[in-house]
Amino acid sequence: MDWKYLLTSYEGRINRAKFWASVGVIFVGAVIAMILDNILGTTFNQMPYGFIYLLYSLAMLYSVFAFYAKRWHDRGKSGWWSLIILVPFIGAIWFLVECGILEGTKGANQYGPDPLA
Secondary structure, three states, rough: OOOHHHHOOOOOOOOOHHHHHHHHHHHHHHHHHHHHHHHHOOOOOOOOOOOHHHHHHHHHHHHHHHHHHHHHHHHHOOOOHHHHHHHHHHHHHHHHHHHHHHOOOOOOEEOOOOOOO
């Protein structure tokens, strides 16, 4: 699976390793954006982030939800389960356990072939 597909498509499945790698890449990009904001002086008031971070965050929203949807697909569930994050406290824990800890469905499911096969 190439990165363009990973970043832009809501179809298919990804395993936990690709999910965590994607989370890491997004996090590193956010840190770099914050550092650039501080170096260039584009921060908002006394906050550690600014205009560059805001643009980066908005640009990555589509990709982030694509990662989430594909990970839910690997668990045999609809990508709409990403909305569970909106439930205070419990939603974040549920999301972390389902997408970050539990294994995906063995073999092919309705969303595609097993990414580990």
